[in-house]
Amino acid sequence: RKNPKPYDVDYKVLIIGESRVGKTSIIKRLNDEGFNENTISTVGLDFVNVYFDIDGVKVKLQIWDTAGQERFRTITRNHFRNTKGTVLVYDISEKESFEKLEYWAENISIMNLDSEIVYIVGNKNDLEQKREVSFEQGKKFATRNLMKFFETSAKNAENLNEIFKNLAFDILDTN
Numbered sequence: 001r002k003n004p005k006p007y008d009v010d011y012k013v014l015i016i017g018e019s020r021v022g023k024t025s026i027i028k029r030l031n032d033e034g035f036n037e038n039t040i041s042t043v044g045l046d047f048v049n050v051y052f053d054i055d056g057v058k059v060k061l062q063i064w065d066t067a068g069q070e071r072f073r074t075i076t077r078n079h080f081r082n083t084k085g086t087v088l089v090y091d092i093s094e095k096e097s098f099e100k101l102e103y104w105a106e107n108i109s110i111m112n113l114d115s116e117i118v119y120i121v122g123n124k125n126d127l128e129q130k131r132e133v134s135f136e137q138g139k140k141f142a143t144r145n146l147m148k149f150f151e152t153s154a155k156n157a158e159n160l161n162e163i164f165k166n167l168a169f170d171i172l173d174t175n
Protein backbone atom coordinates (compact mmCIF):
# COMPACT_ATOMS: atom_id res chain seq x y z
CA ARG A 1 0.00 0.00 0.00
CA LYS A 2 1.34 3.39 -1.02
CA ASN A 3 1.80 6.20 1.45
CA PRO A 4 -0.99 8.74 1.24
CA LYS A 5 -0.06 12.07 -0.33
CA PRO A 6 0.86 14.62 2.34
CA TYR A 7 -1.58 17.10 0.78
CA ASP A 8 -5.02 17.17 -0.79
CA VAL A 9 -4.50 19.91 -3.37
CA ASP A 10 -1.44 21.37 -5.04
CA TYR A 11 -1.18 24.89 -6.49
CA LYS A 12 1.56 26.78 -8.27
CA VAL A 13 2.32 30.36 -7.22
CA LEU A 14 4.74 32.79 -8.89
CA ILE A 15 6.68 35.59 -7.20
CA ILE A 16 7.46 38.43 -9.56
CA GLY A 17 8.63 42.06 -9.55
CA GLU A 18 11.71 44.21 -10.12
CA SER A 19 15.17 42.90 -9.44
CA ARG A 20 16.42 43.52 -5.84
CA VAL A 21 12.99 43.91 -4.24
CA GLY A 22 13.56 40.75 -2.19
CA LYS A 23 11.77 37.95 -4.07
CA THR A 24 14.54 35.40 -3.50
CA SER A 25 14.83 36.49 0.14
CA ILE A 26 11.11 35.82 0.61
CA ILE A 27 11.52 32.33 -0.89
CA LYS A 28 14.52 31.68 1.35
CA ARG A 29 12.72 32.95 4.44
CA LEU A 30 9.74 30.71 3.70
CA ASN A 31 12.20 27.87 3.37
CA ASP A 32 13.78 28.29 6.81
CA GLU A 33 10.61 29.14 8.67
CA GLY A 34 9.98 25.46 9.16
CA PHE A 35 6.50 25.42 7.64
CA ASN A 36 7.78 24.15 4.31
CA GLU A 37 9.83 21.49 2.63
CA ASN A 38 12.76 22.32 0.37
CA THR A 39 14.24 24.62 -2.22
CA ILE A 40 15.38 23.07 -5.44
CA SER A 41 17.89 24.82 -7.66
CA THR A 42 17.37 23.92 -11.28
CA VAL A 43 18.17 25.60 -14.55
CA GLY A 44 16.31 28.89 -14.52
CA LEU A 45 13.79 28.59 -11.70
CA ASP A 46 13.77 27.92 -7.98
CA PHE A 47 10.81 27.03 -5.83
CA VAL A 48 9.78 26.22 -2.31
CA ASN A 49 6.87 24.04 -1.17
CA VAL A 50 4.78 25.41 1.69
CA TYR A 51 1.91 23.52 3.34
CA PHE A 52 -1.19 24.98 5.00
CA ASP A 53 -4.19 23.45 6.68
CA ILE A 54 -7.21 25.38 5.45
CA ASP A 55 -10.32 24.21 7.32
CA GLY A 56 -9.09 20.62 7.26
CA VAL A 57 -7.88 20.71 3.65
CA LYS A 58 -4.12 20.23 3.29
CA VAL A 59 -3.01 22.74 0.66
CA LYS A 60 0.43 22.63 -0.91
CA LEU A 61 1.68 25.87 -2.47
CA GLN A 62 4.60 25.42 -4.81
CA ILE A 63 6.06 28.92 -4.82
CA TRP A 64 8.32 29.79 -7.76
CA ASP A 65 11.02 32.42 -8.05
CA THR A 66 12.10 33.89 -11.39
CA ALA A 67 15.79 33.37 -10.53
CA GLY A 68 17.09 36.68 -11.84
CA GLN A 69 15.38 36.51 -15.23
CA GLU A 70 13.20 39.49 -14.29
CA ARG A 71 16.35 41.60 -14.61
CA PHE A 72 16.54 40.88 -18.33
CA ARG A 73 12.80 41.16 -18.90
CA THR A 74 12.82 37.56 -20.10
CA ILE A 75 9.78 36.40 -18.16
CA THR A 76 7.59 34.44 -20.55
CA ARG A 77 4.22 32.75 -20.72
CA ASN A 78 6.02 29.59 -19.66
CA HIS A 79 6.79 31.00 -16.23
CA PHE A 80 3.11 31.65 -15.73
CA ARG A 81 1.84 28.29 -16.97
CA ASN A 82 -0.64 26.73 -14.49
CA THR A 83 -0.04 29.55 -12.01
CA LYS A 84 -2.98 29.87 -9.63
CA GLY A 85 -1.71 32.86 -7.71
CA THR A 86 0.78 35.63 -8.41
CA VAL A 87 2.62 37.69 -5.80
CA LEU A 88 3.81 40.99 -7.24
CA VAL A 89 6.51 42.46 -5.01
CA TYR A 90 8.00 45.94 -4.69
CA ASP A 91 10.42 47.47 -2.18
CA ILE A 92 8.90 50.13 0.11
CA SER A 93 12.34 51.82 0.30
CA GLU A 94 12.72 52.07 -3.52
CA LYS A 95 10.10 54.26 -5.17
CA GLU A 96 11.16 53.08 -8.61
CA SER A 97 10.23 49.48 -7.84
CA PHE A 98 6.75 50.73 -6.95
CA GLU A 99 6.47 52.75 -10.16
CA LYS A 100 7.34 49.59 -12.12
CA LEU A 101 4.27 47.80 -10.70
CA GLU A 102 2.28 49.15 -13.61
CA TYR A 103 4.62 47.36 -16.03
CA TRP A 104 4.43 44.07 -14.13
CA ALA A 105 0.67 44.24 -13.67
CA GLU A 106 0.29 44.67 -17.41
CA ASN A 107 2.64 41.73 -18.03
CA ILE A 108 0.62 39.61 -15.66
CA SER A 109 -2.65 40.43 -17.36
CA ILE A 110 -1.17 39.52 -20.74
CA MET A 111 0.75 36.37 -19.82
CA ASN A 112 -0.94 35.10 -16.73
CA LEU A 113 -3.83 33.25 -18.28
CA ASP A 114 -4.43 30.72 -15.51
CA SER A 115 -4.26 32.88 -12.38
CA GLU A 116 -7.09 35.10 -11.23
CA ILE A 117 -5.51 35.98 -7.92
CA VAL A 118 -2.79 38.60 -7.70
CA TYR A 119 -1.42 40.01 -4.45
CA ILE A 120 0.61 43.21 -4.18
CA VAL A 121 3.32 42.94 -1.53
CA GLY A 122 5.47 45.83 -0.31
CA ASN A 123 8.64 44.20 1.03
CA LYS A 124 11.38 45.52 3.38
CA ASN A 125 9.01 47.25 5.79
CA ASP A 126 11.70 46.84 8.45
CA LEU A 127 13.38 49.81 6.68
CA GLU A 128 10.90 52.36 8.06
CA GLN A 129 13.53 55.13 8.17
CA LYS A 130 14.19 54.68 4.42
CA ARG A 131 10.56 54.38 3.38
CA GLU A 132 9.76 56.00 0.01
CA VAL A 133 6.32 54.46 -0.57
CA SER A 134 3.56 54.85 2.02
CA PHE A 135 1.25 52.03 3.03
CA GLU A 136 -1.64 54.05 1.58
CA GLN A 137 0.04 54.36 -1.85
CA GLY A 138 0.53 50.60 -2.00
CA LYS A 139 -3.02 49.97 -0.87
CA LYS A 140 -4.38 52.41 -3.44
CA PHE A 141 -2.55 50.74 -6.33
CA ALA A 142 -3.80 47.32 -5.26
CA THR A 143 -7.40 48.43 -4.80
CA ARG A 144 -7.41 50.16 -8.18
CA ASN A 145 -6.32 46.86 -9.75
CA LEU A 146 -8.70 44.69 -7.68
CA MET A 147 -5.82 43.03 -5.85
CA LYS A 148 -5.17 42.42 -2.15
CA PHE A 149 -2.38 44.36 -0.49
CA PHE A 150 0.15 43.45 2.21
CA GLU A 151 3.45 44.72 3.54
CA THR A 152 6.12 42.38 4.84
CA SER A 153 9.79 41.95 5.55
CA ALA A 154 11.81 38.99 4.38
CA LYS A 155 14.31 40.08 7.02
CA ASN A 156 12.12 39.60 10.08
CA ALA A 157 9.42 37.43 8.43
CA GLU A 158 6.69 39.75 9.69
CA ASN A 159 3.34 38.78 8.19
CA LEU A 160 4.95 36.40 5.70
CA ASN A 161 3.18 33.20 6.78
CA GLU A 162 -0.16 35.05 6.92
CA ILE A 163 0.21 36.35 3.36
CA PHE A 164 0.75 32.90 1.91
CA LYS A 165 -1.91 31.29 4.10
CA ASN A 166 -4.35 33.93 2.87
CA LEU A 167 -3.30 33.17 -0.69
CA ALA A 168 -3.80 29.41 -0.14
CA PHE A 169 -7.28 30.18 1.20
CA ASP A 170 -8.19 32.43 -1.77
CA ILE A 171 -6.90 29.94 -4.34
CA LEU A 172 -8.77 27.08 -2.69
CA ASP A 173 -11.87 29.24 -2.65
CA THR A 174 -11.80 29.85 -6.42
CA ASN A 175 -10.72 26.39 -7.61
Ligand code: GDP
Residues within 6 Å of the ligand: 018, 019, 020, 021, 022, 023, 024, 025, 026, 123, 124, 125, 126, 127, 152, 153, 154, 155, 156
Ligand atom coordinates in the same frame (compact mmCIF):
# COMPACT_ATOMS: atom_id res chain seq x y z
P1 GDP B 1 15.42 39.77 -5.75
O1 GDP B 1 16.32 40.29 -6.81
O2 GDP B 1 14.05 40.36 -5.87
O3 GDP B 1 15.38 38.27 -5.67
O4 GDP B 1 15.99 40.32 -4.36
P2 GDP B 1 16.92 39.60 -3.28
O5 GDP B 1 16.13 38.62 -2.48
O6 GDP B 1 18.14 39.10 -3.95
O7 GDP B 1 17.27 40.82 -2.32
C1 GDP B 1 17.93 41.99 -2.78
C2 GDP B 1 18.60 42.67 -1.60
O8 GDP B 1 17.64 43.16 -0.67
C3 GDP B 1 19.51 41.76 -0.80
O9 GDP B 1 20.64 42.49 -0.39
C4 GDP B 1 18.66 41.37 0.41
O10 GDP B 1 19.41 41.06 1.54
C5 GDP B 1 17.85 42.63 0.63
N1 GDP B 1 16.53 42.35 1.23
C6 GDP B 1 15.60 41.50 0.77
N2 GDP B 1 14.50 41.50 1.55
C7 GDP B 1 14.73 42.40 2.53
C8 GDP B 1 13.97 42.88 3.66
O11 GDP B 1 12.83 42.48 3.91
N3 GDP B 1 14.56 43.83 4.43
C9 GDP B 1 15.80 44.31 4.19
N4 GDP B 1 16.27 45.22 5.02
N5 GDP B 1 16.55 43.89 3.16
C10 GDP B 1 16.03 42.94 2.34
Ligand code: MG
Residues within 6 Å of the ligand: 023, 024, 025, 065, 067, 068
Ligand atom coordinates in the same frame (compact mmCIF):
# COMPACT_ATOMS: atom_id res chain seq x y z
MG1 MG C 1 16.23 36.89 -7.01
